[in-house]
Every structure is written in structure tokens, then in C-alpha cells.
Amino acid sequence: MKTVRLGSTDLWVSRVGxxxxxxxxxxxxxxxxxxxxxxxxxxxxxDTAHGYTTSExxxxxxxxxxxxxxxxxxxxxxxxxxxxxxxxxLSLRRLQTDYIDLWQLHNVSxxxxxxxxxxxNGALEAANAAVQSGKVRYVGVSSHSxxxxxxxxxxxxxxxxQFPFNFVTDEPTAALLPLTVQHSVGxxxxxxxxxxxxxxxxxxxxxxxxxxxxxxxxxxxxxxxVDEIAAIVNDPLELTPDELQxxxxxxxxxxxxxxxxxxxxxxxxxxxRIATVMTVQSFWRRFPPERFFGGFIKEAAESARRCAECGExxxxxxxxxxxxEILAENLAFYDRMFAASSGxxxxxxxxxx
Numbered sequence: 001m002k003t004v005r006l007g008s009t010d011l012w013v014s015r016v017g018x019x020x021x022x023x024x025x026x027x028x029x030x031x032x033x034x035x036x037x038x039x040x041x042x043x044x045x046x047d048t049a050h051g052y053t054t055s056e057x058x059x060x061x062x063x064x065x066x067x068x069x070x071x072x073x074x075x076x077x078x079x080x081x082x083x084x085x086x087x088x089x090l091s092l093r094r095l096q097t098d099y100i101d102l103w104q105l106h107n108v109s110x111x112x113x114x115x116x117x118x119x120x121n122g123a124l125e126a127a128n129a130a131v132q133s134g135k136v137r138y139v140g141v142s143s144h145s146x147x148x149x150x151x152x153x154x155x156x157x158x159x160x161x162q163f164p165f166n167f168v169t170d171e172p173t174a175a176l177l178p179l180t181v182q183h184s185v186g187x188x189x190x191x192x193x194x195x196x197x198x199x200x201x202x203x204x205x206x207x208x209x210x211x212x213x214x215x216x217x218x219x220x221x222x223x224x225x226v227d228e229i230a231a232i233v234n235d236p237l238e239l240t241p242d243e244l245q246x247x248x249x250x251x252x253x254x255x256x257x258x259x260x261x262x263x264x265x266x267x268x269x270x271x272x273r274i275a276t277v278m279t280v281q282s283f284w285r286r287f288p289p290e291r292f293f294g295g296f297i298k299e300a301a302e303s304a305r306r307c308a309e310c311g312e313x314x315x316x317x318x319x320x321x322x323x324x325e326i327l328a329e330n331l332a333f334y335d336r337m338f339a340a341s342s343g344x345x346x347x348x349x350x351x352x353x
Contacts, residue, residue: 001014001015001016001041001042001043001044001230001234002014002015002234003015003044004212004213004215005186005284006045006071006102006159006160006186006188006212006215007180007184007185007186007187008159008184008185008186009102009137009138009159009160009161009186011045011101011102011137011138012050012071013044013045013071013215014042014043014044014045014233015209015215015233016043016045016205016215016217016218016229016233017043017045017046017047017188017215017216017217017218017329018038018043018045018046018047018218018219018220018237019047019190019217019218019219019220020046020047020048020052020055020056020059020067020219021052021055021056021219021286021287021304022219022220022286023035023055023058023059023136023219023220023221023222024052024053024054024055024287024291025221025286025288026221026285027244028054028058028061031054031058031062031293032061032062032111032165033220033223034220034221034222034223034225034226035058035059035062035063036062037223037226037227038220038226039062039066039070041217041226041227041230042230043069043226043230044069044070044071044208045071045073045215045217046059046063046070046071046073046162047073047074047162047188047217048072048073048074048075048095049074049075049076049104049106050074050075050076050091050106051075051077051106053288053290053291055252055290056074056091056094056095057094057095059072059095060094060095060097061096062095063095063096064098067096067097070101071101071102072095072097072100072101072102072303073099073100073101073102073103073104073140073188074091074095074103074104075103075104075105075106075142075159076088076091076103076104076105076123076126077106077107078123078126079113079116079117079122079123079240080116080121080122080123080126081121081122081123081125081126081129082121082126083123084105084123084126084127085126085129085130088100088103088126088130088135088136088261092135098135099135099136099137100130100135100136100137101137101138102136102137102138102140102159102160103127103130103136103139103140104139104140104141104142104160104162105117105123105124105127105139105140105141105142105158105160106142107142107143107144108141108142108143108148108152109143109144109145109148109263110145110148110263111148114148114151114152115349118157127139128207134308135284138159138160139157139158139159139190140158140159140160140161140162140186140249141149141157141158141160141161141162142161142162142163142188142190143161143162143163144163144261144262144263144275145263145270146165146171146172146262149161149163149176150175150176150179152180153176153179153180153183153185154183156183156281158185159185159186159201160185160187160336161176161180161185161186161187161188161213161306162186162188162189162190162217163176163188163189163190164189164190164191164194164205164260164261165177165187165188165189165190165192165208165214165216166189166191166192166193166194166198166204166208166216167198167203167204167207167247167250167251168194168197168198168250168254168255168258169191169194169253169258169260170226171260171262172187175223176213177211177213180213183215186213187211187213187214187215187216188214188215188216188217188220189200189208189214189215189216189217190217192204192205192216192217192218193206193218193219194254194258194282195279195282195283195285195286196281196282196285196286197254197282198250198260200246200250201218201225201228201232202232203239203243203246203247203250204216204218205218205229205232206232206235206237206239207239207247209237210237210239210265219286248273250299252292255319256321257321257322257326258319258321259275259278259279259317259319259321261275261278262275262278263275264316264317264318265313265314265316265317265323266313266316268312268313269308269310269312270306270307270310271303271305271306272292272300272303272304272306272307272327273296273300273303273304274313274314274323274327276297276300277300277301277303277304277327277330278321278326278327278330280297280300280301280330280331280333281330281333283297284333284337289341293337293338293341297334301331301335304327304328304330304331307324307327307328309324312326342349
């Protein structure tokens, strides 16, 4: 598979990476089979995170004996030094390695979070200490905030930025992507399929490969998907007029209801976690049920019950989305999935949640 240099690092990675979220949903045997097929197909860049339940462990098992051929990136959501270093040591054990090629501070998306990260005893201190000790080669950051990413890139603290980018969520092209090029910061495109909204792999991957410094990292949950994406990377990359027209059609249809998680709708007077609830169906497609019905997704769904339908969020949304309507629909979806899961658990003899 073709390779590309990741920013100003000396890391040369496969032109498309392997995202570690969907393998959580598989049996361990199936997950290992998918990862090993990716290895054989030439994928050398594997992206996971502390919070992706079984993902790190499964990647660690699958790459045994081939670690030196690969570039591994994982992430910590911790904002403080102590917790971040604890996460790092756990990631090293799970991945069965003694170093991480690229360690990312996960989802630094608010000014408050950034202040914590760079403050005394913050996660940035942990990252720098990990580089000094040899446990980490390079430090990166992931974010969902365009405004904050424009601040993060020029700081000099990070060799890479991971940010949502696809032909629907194409806001990075105006300022963020040129800024990463200017500062030699590698751009890792998360959510290349817009969290499951896009299902045409050929259009999605070809679009991102038009940008020579961008490394998409799609999640793959079958060997067939691995083979499909590997074939796309090796095909001619120029988009045809018909493909461009189809992208425009899909983009126009999506724009009316697709949340970019930009958070301009916040703050909510009822503290509803709007962006998470707006994308709850994407989480259902990507995460295992035990995670979908717990943690931050459950907390977000519960927060939606507080919605007073005041409409303040809709006045702030730059995409003019019918937020109140989508919140209600997604809360109903969450409740249906919970009821179905509880019924299946009871029928199988397992107590429902």
C-alpha cells in the first residue's frame, strides 16, 4: 500500500489508517481476523484509544510479532498528569509494547479542557515526560472544535491533529487544513464516513485522498471492508464528474439534519448534551451495547429528558438544524434500543439492565 509521512515526524504510515472503534462490536476471534487481514493488506497505521474498551487489547494480540513494522497511536482522555500516565501504562500493557509511536490527548474540545491540559500537572506535562522516558515517540491531539483546533495547531506542542473530515463535514478545508500544512502538523481524518452517515466507501476514501497530507482512519469491522478500502487506495485517485455530482447530491441531502458536533448550540440552559444526543445513532452503529447503554452516552440520553424546547440552541446553530426535533427522535431511538436489549437479555436468562 502507498505510504505518506505523518507531518514533521519520521513516521511513514499507510496512506489510509485502521480505526479501532468498530472492532469492539465483534467477537474477539472476528476482531483478530479483521486486524490481521488489514496487516496483510498493507495497513501500517493503527489508531485506538484508552476508552475504546477491548480495542487496544485486540490490536495488541493481533500484531504480536509484527510490532516493529507498524505505527501505533492511542489516546488518553485525561486532562491531568497523574491519570494520563496511568492510562499510558495501561495502554502499553494492553498493546503488548514498550512504546507508543503517537500518543494523542483525546478530545481537547473546550477552552476549559485545554486550560487543564496545559496547566500545572496537566496532561501535557505527562506527554512531555513520556517522550523523555522513551514510552512515547510523538505527541498529538484530537478535537471536535474547529475554533480550538485553530489554536492548538500553532502551539508547537503537537505533531498531529485528529479532526472530523469527510465530504459532508468539510469545514477543515477553509482554514484548518492549510494551517496544519503551514506548521507541518499531520492531519488524521477521523469519522471519514461521518459516523456511518456515508456508506459509499469509494467516494469517501477517494475524496480524502485528494489531500496529500491527510491520513483517513476509517473503522473496519469485516475482512470484506478491509479488502474494499485497500483496493480503493491502490486505484487511480482522480474523482470523475459523475462521482463529484453524486457527492454533491449526498451532501445536499445530509446538510438538513447532520450534526457536525461544532457545539455552537451550547450552552444549553438545561445542560442537555446536545451534540452527543444528536449523534446517538452513530454511536449505536459503532460501539458495543454495553458501552452504548452506559457512560457518557447514557448520561447524554438522560440529559435530553430535561429539554424544555426553548429553541435557544436552534438560534445559534450555523447549519439551521431542527435540533429539538432531532433530539426527540434520537432519545426515542435510544429508548427503543434499550427496551429491545433489555428484552433480549431477559429472554436469554440474563437479568436486564
